[in-house]
Amino acid sequence: MPIDIDIAHVARLARLGLSDAELSHYQAQLAVILDHAARVQEIDTEDVKPTAHPLSMVNAFRRDEVRPSLDRTEVLEQAPEHEDGYFRVPPHLETQ
Amino acid sequence: MSWEPVIGIEVHVELKTNSKMFCGCRADFGAAPNTNICPVCLALPGALPVPNEQAIEWIVRIGLALNCTIAPESIFHRKNYFYADLPKNYQISQYDQPVCTTGHLDVDLDGETTRVAINRVHQEEDTGKSIHVGGGGRIHSAEATLLDFNRAGVPLVEIVSEPDIHSPAQARAYAQQLRSLVESLGVSDAKLEEGSMRFDANVSIRPTGDEELGAKVEVKNMNSFRSLERALAYEIDRQTEVRESGRRIPQETRHWDEAAGITQSMRSKEGSSDYRYFAEPDLVPIVISEERREEIRATLPELPHERIARYVESGLDPHAASVLVSGEMGLGALFEEAVQNGADPKQVANWLTGETTAYLRKRETTIERTALTAAHLVQMTGMLTEGRLSSSAAKDVLAGVLEGEGSPEDVAAARDLIQMSDTGAIESAVDSVLASNPDALEKLRGGDMKPFGFLVGQVMRATGGKADPKVVNEILRDRAAR
């Protein structure tokens, strides 16, 4: 059963600017992947406990202790632009 | 037709842990930009998050104080969205298995208690801060955005209420009482002005009596309890007007504009609710055993409703007790300290919930920003009890102390407000007034008390208003009886 994908929506969510040719190319590829996932979903999992994680461990915590942070000058030098100790990026209008 | 507002509130509380949620960077407020950053909170490739166990203990504490069920097992999810202050392009949050579910907070308002159900309390991380520069600071014409990631990754707890709130005043009471609860737990500074406590509200209206909920509007950007109340009142009026004109309310997010006193529609973002949550593969489940849960429950301090009950038992009226516990922040601590140092509870409560609270509201300030200390309260109430200060003079003295003019003794001396309670001095003032008003004295002695008030007034005038009226009364009565 072919799976219907709104590929333009998926691209928008991933902030990818794709051409029409690319959209249909990826649509076909993604459909194959989703078909595969659909086959996995057919497996009878009636007696399998749901899990969010393959590891059997739980509660991997750290103590609330401060560790040294990075040197700001060194970090900011890696950024395309910085100003007065801040990272400087193009203006963004969208709000969360 | 009458309309019923239906309000649900989401509160974000920053925990005051030493380090961030998933890394060892400092989590404090006000550091120089980008000085508390590391590969984890900057999302450098390969960095792995490790949860702060203190934050987990504290969210359980919050959940227990809100009568929530603590999940035996909960997990983190990734909430995916793009925004420059979110370095990973996802926020580690919780989705369908939060740490705490289904609780409640009993909210007192004007002597009535209503129960607001809590849907969930979940753990997540804060984002960085952005500053829009150029174009006069307006976001829509900004030339660039400056980013500070010190706050990125600070532990954040989100408390989501059910839509059980039906008026702006009740919403404010809920938010204030939640704040004092969180503050009493010692897990957050819960300071609105520093953003360590923030709230959003979901508002809709429906014809009174209807069960079905109307389209819900999310209102953001309310930075004080007062603005929460104002924004909700505005939004309810706006929705009522729209509905009464026969139009419908679109589901949207609106921004409260404090200066203009209105809410404004925010540009809607396509697919904004498509967060594509999925289980965070870098983090293993959190398991809280019954034993651990009870161990944490045993660490709960006295909660606000218990404290109110204790104050009422010690003789305060319920309103004063609730103002001290949930009103302007910091009043309760001052009250406790002053009483511990020997001040009379009722007197201190009156000065704090009356004059002091009025002063804070008028100046739109907080108790920490004034010079008032517990020692000042002990001294001032002592002066009142000794009769060295009249209660009207005490108002002036308190105003001076709040303004930072010094201790009550200093202010009273500087403003010449010390009441004369030296009996000898008042006696001679009374006697000289009587000597110049022999007729009045005759009347008093004859049992006609009409001139009494006049004589008290004369004595007060002769002493520059500083004689203790009680003492003046006593001496006059004594002279009349002779």
Ligand SMILES: [Zn+2]
């Ligand atoms: Zn970090």
